[in-house]
Amino acid sequence: MFLAFTNSFLCLKLIYLSCKFCISSAVFQTGLVVLQFQPWLCCSPDVIALLNGEAVITEIKCPYSRQDLPIVDNETKMCFVKYLVYENDCLCLSRKHEYYTQIQVQLYVTNLTKAILFVYSSVQSVVIWVVRDDNFLSQVISKLEHFYFAHLIQQLHS
Structure with missing residues (x-):
């Protein structure tokens, strides 16, 4: 039951996304993507869409707490989910x-530069563009590598 619910929402959201932009020529589900030169690092994007000839990660969120409520109030600049904020309007x-x-990390592993965060409720859908941040990634990837080799591998060997 849960799987069917999730898949139907996924289809609905992808259709909405394609219609909103009217430029999507292909949508791909990837499964697990392992980074070849750092095989300890992987990701599982919801979807990779081809928009105007460019591959773009699409991350889809359906916050249960907002399932029948708006996600943001654009007039008052209020966000009702913790992960969205207004910066400079x-x-x-x-x-x-x-x-x-x-x-x-998904952008890093797939070697892409742009992602779409698609947040859906039955009342409102929000599309946020996210651009690859190499400064952020240089810090995060080194922390992930340290954690993997200093802690995770040690636990697996013991």
Whole structure:
């Protein structure tokens, strides 16, 4: 039951996304993507869409707490989910939230430069563009590498 619910929402969101931009020529589900030169690092993007000839990661969120409620109020600049913020009157993904790290690592592993965060409720859908942040990634990837080799591998060997 849950799987069918998730898949139907995924289809609905992808259709909405394609219609909103009217430029999507292909949508791909990738499964697990392992980075060849750093095989300890991988990701599983929801979808990779081809928009105007450019591959773009599409991360889809359906916050249960907002399933029948708006996600943001554009007039008052209020966000009702913790991962969205207004910066300079522009709605964006908070750099302090784990979803920012998730999307940035997906961009790194897939070697892409742009992602779309698609947040859906039955009342409102929000599309946020996220651009690859190499300064952020240089810090995060080194921390992930340290954690993997200093802690995770040690636990697996013991």
